[in-house]
Amino acid sequence: xxxxxxxxxxxxxxxxxxxxxxxxxxxxxxxxxxxxxxxxxxxxxxxxxxxxxxxxxxxxxxxxxxxxxxxxxxxxxxxxxxxxxxxxxxxxxxxxxxxxxxxxxxxxxxxxxxxxxxxxxxxxxxxxxxxxxxxxxxxxxxxxxxxxxxxxxxxxxxxxxxxxxxxxxxxxxxxxxxxxxxxxxxxxxxxxxxxxxxxxxxxxxxxxxxxxxxxxxxxxxxxxxxxxxxxxxxxxxxxxxxxxxxxxxxxxxxxxxxxxxxxxxxxxxxxxxxxxxxxxxxxxxxxxxxxxxxxxxxxxxxxxxxxxxxxxxxxxxxxxxxxxxxxxxxxxxxxxxxxxxxxxxxxxxxxxxxxxxxxxxxxxxxxxxxxxxxxxxxxxxxxxxxxxxxxxxxxxxxxxxxxxxxxxxxxxxxxxxxxxxxxxxx
Numbered sequence: 050x051x052x053x054x055x056x057x058x059x060x061x062x063x064x065x066x067x068x069x070x071x072x073x074x075x076x077x078x079x080x081x082x083x084x085x086x087x088x089x090x091x092x093x094x095x096x097x098x099x100x101x102x103x104x105x106x107x108x109x110x111x112x113x114x115x116x117x118x119x120x121x122x123x124x125x126x127x128x129x130x131x132x133x134x135x136x137x138x139x140x141x142x143x144x145x146x147x148x149x150x151x152x153x154x155x156x157x158x159x160x161x162x163x164x165x166x167x168x169x170x171x172x173x174x175x176x177x178x179x180x181x182x183x184x185x186x187x188x189x190x191x192x193x194x195x196x197x198x199x200x201x202x203x204x205x206x207x208x209x210x211x212x213x214x215x216x217x218x219x220x221x222x223x224x225x226x227x228x229x230x231x232x233x234x235x236x237x238x239x240x241x242x243x244x245x246x247x248x249x250x251x252x253x254x255x256x257x258x259x260x261x262x263x264x265x266x267x268x269x270x271x272x273x274x275x276x277x278x279x280x281x282x283x284x285x286x287x288x289x290x291x292x293x294x295x296x297x298x299x300x301x302x303x304x305x306x307x308x309x310x311x312x313x314x315x316x317x318x319x320x321x322x323x324x325x326x327x328x329x330x331x332x333x334x335x336x337x338x339x340x341x342x343x344x345x346x347x348x349x350x351x352x353x354x355x356x357x358x359x360x361x362x363x364x365x366x367x368x369x370x371x372x373x374x375x376x377x378x379x380x381x382x383x384x385x386x387x388x389x390x391x392x393x394x395x396x397x398x399x400x401x402x403x404x405x406x407x408x409x410x411x412x413x414x415x416x417x418x419x420x421x422x423x424x425x426x427x428x429x430x431x432x433x434x435x436x437x438x439x440x441x442x443x444x445x446x447x448x449x450x451x452x453x454x455x456x457x458x459x460x461x462x463x464x465x466x467x468x469x470x471x472x473x474x475x
Contacts, residue, residue: 079166088128096120300334429451
């Protein structure tokens with residue numbers, strides 16, 4: 050991976066942490082065992098701290114990623130030499146250390162072994178002995194280096210709850226013999242479903258970032274796509290739902306260049322310049338969508354990828370096949386009856402000129418009052434629909450609430466513009 054040029058040491062370390070920390074944690078966990086996860090995380094933190102201290106006062110190396118991996122290797126070898134102080138090492142390492150220790154450690158850092166370790170890490174974090182919510186939080190934290198705030202946003206939760214989930218998962222791992230492995234047989238499918246959820250949430254966090262000054266976090270989306278490709282290339286993950294999820298990511302990523310203006314403002318779908326859509330990614334989306342059609346499984350990712358494909362097929366916003374999209378959302382709602390899907394279905398009803406039903410659909414979402422209090426997107430959509438329906442009072446109320454709730458500066462600007470249109474009577 051080429052590191053960005055022209056960045057300060059702190060910016061470079063932050064960037065590399067996002068891209069390299071997950072790899073390091075996976076390799077070191079394979080070496081020391083999942084029960085030593087805290088030791089592993091501490092070692093990785095020390096590696097990046099050493100990089101920050103060294104690069105502040107000395108020239109940044111030509112290959113910063115390689116420098117980090119070398120430091121991690123050296124720290125690992127040092128820890129192995131003092132392994133009597135550790136609470137055991139992995140069975141795999143204990144067996145392989147019967148030969149030369151340094152050569153053995155080097156083998157774990159080969160690219161093919163790093164890829165295998167990352168898949169083991171994902172599957173281990175998604176172990177069925179852990180609660181599903183804990184699986185997802187631990188994977189997002191450990192494999193992809195998301196912060197607690199980012200995980201809370203991705204899981205529509207709060208930071209205190211996420212902290213508890215992470216603590217609970219790590220404590221369970223300490224007390225039980227969780228194997229660091231890719232499962233086989235009947236246990237594989239359940240674990241795959243959890244892995245898909247994690248990758249889906251990771252991509253979505255990048256696509257609609259929680260960070261105030263970044264609407265799209267390209268690094269998170271790229272990480273989700275990389276891990277999904279890693280899964281697709283392994284025999285256990287080369288199955289239709291994986292292809293469908295990868296297809297969905299390709300379709301969504303194809304629109305990156307048209308979603309944000311030069312002044313970091315949001316460009317809505319109806320105003321986007323479709324000539325900026327990445328045609329190569331769209332072709333890849335169709336390729337993986339076609340591959341996903343084999344077999345008799347229809348996952349939520351098949352349906353969501355088909356929805357994205359409908360948008361990509363339309364030469365302009367007005368030509369979109371809204372009726373086809375509504376049918377797809379009806380299918381999606383059967384498999385995934387959650388508030389966000391109901392919200393998106395209501396938006397389609399509005400596009401089909403049924404504003405009263407669209408508004409009622411949102412108001413009928415279970416728990417809508419709490420959702421309106423805590424998640425800006427519900428207030429934003431409802432305010433927009435009230436505005437189109439001519440109810441300026443309700444439109445202002447909900448748009449102001451959405452403006453208060455969102456942390457995104459680009460979202461705040463868009464909402465303020467909508468409020469301006471309401472005031473002017475447009």
